[in-house]
Amino acid sequence: MGQVVLIIEDNERNLKLFRDVLQLSGFETLEARTAQEGLELASSARPDLVVMDIQLPDLDGATALTLLRKREETAHVPVVAVTAFAMKGDRERLLFLGFDDYIPKPIDVSSFADRLRRLLPDGGGVATT
Ligand code: MN
Numbered sequence: 001m002g003q004v005v006l007i008i009e010d011n012e013r014n015l016k017l018f019r020d021v022l023q024l025s026g027f028e029t030l031e032a033r034t035a036q037e038g039l040e041l042a043s044s045a046r047p048d049l050v051v052m053d054i055q056l057p058d059l060d061g062a063t064a065l066t067l068l069r070k071r072e073e074t075a076h077v078p079v080v081a082v083t084a085f086a087m088k089g090d091r092e093r094l095l096f097l098g099f100d101d102y103i104p105k106p107i108d109v110s111s112f113a114d115r116l117r118r119l120l121p122d123g124g125g126v127a128t129t
Contacts, residue, residue, distance in 0.1 A: 002028040003120060006047035008038035008064070009082070010057050014105065018051060018082075018112075025113030035059035039067055042074045049116055050079045054094070062097050069098060078119040082107065 032038035054061025
């Protein structure tokens with residue numbers, strides 16, 4: 001059984017790209033298009049990892065992360081921030097806020113899944129060569 005990644009992203013094109021890349025890499029995916037929907041899905045489905053766009057229509061990423069961390073059932077899930085408006089200092093700021101990693105868009109398709117796997121307890125259950 002594959003590891004489950006919850007994608008919280010309101011941009012359809014990015015959502016599809018993340019889904020395709022992750023599924024091709026052996027992950028199962030869940031999708032949410034708002035932070036609220038993502039929080040509910042994270043609580044009910046308990047994904048192994050969350051990829052979150054930090055510009056969502058209802059909440060900013062920092063607030064959504066705080067809410068995820070507050071809930072016992074989602075407090076420890078790794079959360080990776082993605083953003084289209086990469087600016088100098090973003091990485092430091094987002095890691096300081098508590099995100100486990102930060103990936104600027106456009107993502108590097110060839111390394112995206114491996115980057116996420118590194119955050120999973122057993123490396124995503126995939127042997128590396
Ligand atoms: Mn967005």
